[in-house]
Amino acid sequence: MIWCRFQRGETIGYGRVVDDEVIEVEGSPVTAPDYNPKETGTTYALGEVRLLAPIIPPMLYAAGPNHRGHVEGMARRRGAEPNYPKFPEPNFRSVHAIIGAEANIVVPADSTGAVQPEGQLAVVLGKHARKVSSRDEALDCVFGYTIGNDISERVWQGGDRTMFRGKNCDTFKPLGPWIVTGLPYDGFRIIVRHNGEVWEDFTSAEQIWDVPTWIMELSKYTTLHPGDVLWMGTQGADGDMFPGDTIEVEISGIGTLRNYIVAE
Secondary structure, eight states, X not given: OEEEEEEETTEEXXXXXXXXXXXXXXXXXXXXXXXXXXXXXXXXXXXXXXEOOSOOOSOEEEOOSOSHHHHHHHHXXXXXXXXXOSSOOOEEEOGGGEEOTTOEEEEOTTSOSOBBOOEEEEEEEOSOBSSXXXXXXXXXXXXXXXXXXXXXXXXXXXXXXXXXXHHHSTTOEEEEEEEEOSOOTTOOEEEEEETTEEEEEXXXXXXXXXHHHHHHHHHTTSXXXXXXXXXXXXXXXXOOBOTTOEEEEEETTTEEEEEEEEXX
């Protein structure tokens, strides 16, 4: 199924996308019993609504360096040798920086003027999880998948003692356009396009640690909650984006997350 969060006029709601229609439901499907929320009886044409980020998660985890190509690309940027991770090391991202598809990514006025994309598979959790001990149990905690773009300001990222500015400015976390359920975790093709030019083309099978491994690792130390989101990392270290540019992340079976770079 395809689940969305949408706005029509002043109203924000949730719905199930079927062909070119949105069937409105009561409440978020992620927290509804048995993932089967009640339909309201209202249906909209998809073109009548504005798609918002499909969820504002309680917690947004980032898998960090989870593709060898990203480790190598970032090392080249620094002029250093790659340092591959020895175990999963999650990071956090600000949920206040989340925006939806077709929204603007705003480059802060005091930055260098360039930002960089990181197109990523995003995993939406649907159950509480603590000390998950098997891969099957971990995958049973997954509600569905969506698309993330972990926007970065590399000068700040490299110079600050934390990644607060470099990763978490308002609008730096595009997410969407919707959540798709029932997909295999290891079969995604991920394409990043900058102004129509392909910058990255890779698959989820190339991850250093896969979805169930990350869920088991996270749940060793913290309780995962319904609606939590985990971004699974990217392959490369893409080039610079400037105001006026368009960035797209396409993931097979899900769709395309498109956003626009603007100056503050």
